[in-house]
Amino acid sequence: xxxxxxxxxxxxxxxxxxxxxxxxxxxxxxxxxxxxxxxxxxxxxxxxxxxxxxxxxxxxxxxxxxxxxxxxxxxxxxxxxxxxxxxxxxxxxxxxxxxxxxxxxxxxxxxxxxxxxxxxxxxxxxxxxxxxxxxxxxxxxxxxxxxxxxxxxxxxxxxxxxxxxxxxxxxxxxxxxxxxxxxxxxxxxxxxxxxxxxxxxxxxxxxxxxxxxxxxxxxxxxxxxxxxxxxxxxxxxxxxxxxxxxxxxxxxxxxxxxxxxxxxxxxxxxxxxxxxxxxxxxxxxxxxxxxxxxxxxxxxxxxx
Amino acid sequence: xxxxxxxxxxxxxxxxxxxxxxxxxxxxxxxxxxxxxxxxxxxxxxxxxxxxxxxxxxxxxxxxxxxxxxxxxxxxxxxxxxxxxxxxxxxxxxxxxxxxxxxxxxxxxxxxxxxxxxxxxxxxxxxxxxxxxxxxxxxxxxxxxxxxxxxxxxxxxxxxxxxxxxxxxxxxxxxxxxxxxxxxxxxxxxxxxxx
Numbered sequence: 001x002x003x004x005x006x007x008x009x010x011x012x013x014x015x016x017x018x019x020x021x022x023x024x025x026x027x028x029x030x031x032x033x034x035x036x037x038x039x040x041x042x043x044x045x046x047x048x049x050x051x052x053x054x055x056x057x058x059x060x061x062x063x064x065x066x067x068x069x070x071x072x073x074x075x076x077x078x079x080x081x082x083x084x085x086x087x088x089x090x091x092x093x094x095x096x097x098x099x100x101x102x103x104x105x106x107x108x109x110x111x112x113x114x115x116x117x118x119x120x121x122x123x124x125x126x127x128x129x130x131x132x133x134x135x136x137x138x139x140x141x142x143x144x145x146x147x148x149x150x151x152x153x154x155x156x157x158x159x160x161x162x163x164x165x166x167x168x169x170x171x172x173x174x175x176x177x178x179x180x181x182x183x184x185x186x187x188x189x190x191x192x193x194x195x196x197x198x199x200x201x202x203x204x205x206x207x208x209x210x211x212x213x214x215x216x217x218x219x220x221x222x223x224x225x226x227x228x229x230x231x232x233x234x235x236x237x238x239x240x241x242x243x244x245x246x247x248x249x250x251x252x253x254x255x256x257x258x259x260x261x262x263x264x265x266x267x268x269x270x271x272x273x274x275x276x277x278x279x280x281x282x283x284x285x286x287x288x289x290x291x292x293x294x295x296x297x298x299x300x301x302x303x304x
Numbered sequence: 305x306x307x308x309x310x311x312x313x314x315x316x317x318x319x320x321x322x323x324x325x326x327x328x329x330x331x332x333x334x335x336x337x338x339x340x341x342x343x344x345x346x347x348x349x350x351x352x353x354x355x356x357x358x359x360x361x362x363x364x365x366x367x368x369x370x371x372x373x374x375x376x377x378x379x380x381x382x383x384x385x386x387x388x389x390x391x392x393x394x395x396x397x398x399x400x401x402x403x404x405x406x407x408x409x410x411x412x413x414x415x416x417x418x419x420x421x422x423x424x425x426x427x428x429x430x431x432x433x434x435x436x437x438x439x440x441x442x443x444x445x446x447x448x449x450x451x452x453x454x455x456x457x458x459x460x461x462x463x464x465x466x467x468x469x470x471x472x473x474x475x476x477x478x479x480x481x482x483x484x485x486x487x488x489x490x491x492x493x494x495x496x497x498x499x
Binding site (some may be wrong): 004008011021023025 | 309310311312313314316318319345348351354355416417419420422423426429
């Protein structure tokens with residue numbers, strides 16, 4: 001073997017050896033900064049799929065499941081703080097996230113940011129403790145749904161639409177509301193409202209009747225919410241971390257962020273065609289077309 | 305001109321850079337040079353992942369980071385060689401584009417020594433991280449010097465002109481990066497407004 005090959009071998013051993021040793025030591029290295037309280041930030045509307053394009057992606061059951069699983073897989077994490085900023089969102093997605101939080105095997109403390117209302121409160125109620133600022137906006141225990149009748153638009157566009165249905169109320173979303181169909185939808189919403197009230201009462205260990213009284217859909221400040229029993233303590237993220245440490249029996253709580261890998265750039269690029277399509281739609285049909293699409297997406301979709 | 309073997313090329317760029325770069329300047333060793341670049345990029349990416357696990361976690365771990373380093377290294381090489389070649393031609397120098405590609409690819413070889421620095425960062429904590437940063441900075445200077453040599457030997461030009469081409473390239477890249485950043489900012493402001 002000539003001198004060059006020996007030198008190459010020496011370089012190879014140095015480099016590969018360093019990589020192997022680094023990998024071995026890295027296991028012991030503070031990949032999670034030796035934190036013992038996992039902090040998960042949940043921001044945006046609650047929905048089954050990503051709610052926004054580019055930037056925030058909303059709060060989805062899939063994301064929460066992955067984040068909590070990451071926290072559970074790390075034995076150093078003694079408790080989790082959920083930093084939440086959410087106006088609420090879809091019903092079943094909130095219930096699924098609520099169940100994930102409730103079933104998490106270690107203590108979970110919610111730190112409410114600016115606005116944690118409706119579905120945001122629903123998922124928070126599943127945690128062991130809730131900490132909010134005095135000025136946090138919360139509450140809004142209610143359900144909302146919109147019904148859009150497109151007859152006028154069809155008429156304007158010269159489209160003659162006829163709806164055929166089997167089942168008395170099957171076409172309730174396609175026709176103008178009658179007193180009977182309105183009653184059916186109201187009962188539907190009332191049942192969801194009862195589910196919301198029950199979840200808050202159970203999660204917060206409050207009297208069902210007491211929660212029913214506050215479940216008018218009104219907003220509360222953090223201070224009012226504490227007086228009503230919806231919040232345990234006033235304070236910020238640090239207070240929530242302290243609370244989590246207390247619940248987990250950790251003398252020196254050290255926060256560590258738990259995050260998902262960033263969305264790969266090629267997935268972000270993949271959304272550009274739909275953005276382009278939107279621009280074309282707006283250019284051809286005007287800004288109202290986007291508003292109409294947004295309304296149609298929410299049509300008969302109960303939210304809290 | 306005699307073709308160089310893999311070992312001669314890697315050891316040569318570290319021990320006898322001028323001679324090695326002169327020999328690859330005709331472009332005949334492009335294949336092995338690109339393989340060297342891919343290996344260097346993979347090692348660099350992997351080392352960075354071990355030294356900065358938080359950054360690696362954001363892209364899915366060391367393997368994706370190494371893959372991104374290989375792809376990024378390839379793209380950067382093309383951009384660097386393309387701009388460098390264009391500038392050299394504008395300044396009246398003549399040389400082989402493939403030779404420049406080979407030379408600039410080999411100029412990255414010192415980056416493999418990031419691996420021992422990553423080990424320092426992993427084992428010695430903050431002091432190791434500082435040492436690793438210093439070492440990486442020194443390696444970057446080494447890579448820049450070799451890149452200038454690659455330009456000089458490929459175009460058989462003076463050191464001053466090679467330095468000028470390299471720094472004009474840097475200015476152009478910074479300008480392009482700035483323009484891209486501005487575009488990204490504008491897109492970032494406009495696109496969310498669509499929803």
